[in-house]
Amino acid sequence: MRGLLFFLALVAAQPALADSSLPAAQWADRQLPDPRQEAAAKALMEELRCLVCAGQSIADSDAELAGDMRHLVRTRIAAGEQPAAIRAWLVERYGAWVSYRPPSxxxxxxxxxxxxxxxxxxxxxxxxxxxxx
Missing domain, CATH: 1.20.5 (Single alpha-helices involved in coiled-coils or other helix-helix interfaces)
Incomplete structure (x- = not known):
């Protein structure tokens, strides 16, 4: 009986809906039309750490926040902002931990x-x- 109650408690403790109720962010992975800008965006995404996954770059992560960060990087690159400025803004906002190459x-x-x-x-x-x- 105790085993059954323990099992039911474990099942009840799991989240019923672990996924977000927000619609899928399909825009997050739309590539830029200019290949040079897309290459610069991808290079920067490889250098930024996913804040949710911690062990992955935002380029490799499937987390929603990583998708939002990829979209932000592409939007700023498309607007003509330099990757160093984008990295500096993200470091200012999230701390040096967000970059795989933190400033000295x-x-x-x-x-x-x-x-x-x-x-x-x-x-x-x-x-x-x-x-x-």
Whole structure:
């Protein structure tokens, strides 16, 4: 009896309708008529992280938000905006995490230097240890 109740509780806990009730965004993947603009848009989409999937670029993701971001990138590219400006706007809006190539900030420099400093300290300790013997 407990097993049946546990199973029913699991079934009831699942969302009944996990999909969005919004109509499919068919416009999200319409390519630009100019091949150079489309290539620039695709290159930028490969460098932007999907905010829902986290492990995929917006070019690879099937999430609705990724579709909206692809549409936004294509719209801005078609309007003549440079990919760097679009990336900067998205980083300003969503944070540096949205870009696979985040901008270098002085705050992050210690994170890059710490492994080198630790390796150097380890080598110094090893050299002292070897000399003592």
């Amino acid at each position: 900030a002085p705050v992050a420099w210690p994170l890059w230097a710490a492994p080198l400093l630790l390796l150097g300290a380890g080598l110094v300790l090893l050299a002292r240890r070897v000399r003592l013997k």
